[in-house]
Amino acid sequence: MMQADVKLDTVGYFCPMPIILTSKKIKELALGQVLEVVSDDEGIKKDMPAWCETTGHQMMGLEEEQAKSGPIYKAFVKKAK
């Protein structure tokens, strides 16, 4: 289990909302803090690393959990700039 400083719940939101909400939320973090983005959109598995690569933040990892309604993804992003 990865530890995060701030958690962002985007469950129920489709592309591009999780990424947009992430880009807004990350501004509130201090350098080096880790943001956990929770989503049920499978696209986040590819989109979050791509977003990190473009914006210069660090993708720490991705966890997948099985919920009743289907898989839930947790992406961990470290504010790096």
Added chain:
Amino acid sequence: MIATQQIEPTTTLAQLQESKPERVTIVLLSGDLDRAMAAFIIATGAAAMGMRVTMFFTFWGLNTIRRRGATSSAKDWLRRMFGLLNKGGADALPLSRFHFAGLGTKMMQTVMKQNRMPGVPELMQTALDLGVRFIACTTTMGLMGITKNTLIDGIDQFAGVTTYLAEAKQGNVNLFI
């Protein structure tokens, strides 16, 4: 005394790249709900990635940035009439297929709402909030009897093809939708 400055080429280049974000330009010609949605999803996604995004609205694409119910103040009656018949507004766009006199579009909007998917008005507001620049094509505005006072607030520029090309020339991604 003349002050001379030492320039380190690699850092200067890095700084230059830093200050010149990647650019995306999108021409929205279509006034269809599905196409407008695709355009705004790409625009907001790119803006969230830190890219500089410019959207150029022309022909039916202008309908997305029209205020609903605003009446044209075009000088001649033919264009005023056209502005009246051609309904605008981000929440009034038809689907390119399956519109079925409004029924199909209503169904799609209901499904979107049920799934908490943002519609065109919400996506457009998000785009504006993220700093996406909107350019309205003056030529087609004139043709279609669309006057400035009938468009939403937040339009960055009223311009023509040269403005678009000047921006697109520097773009990494240029889309025509």
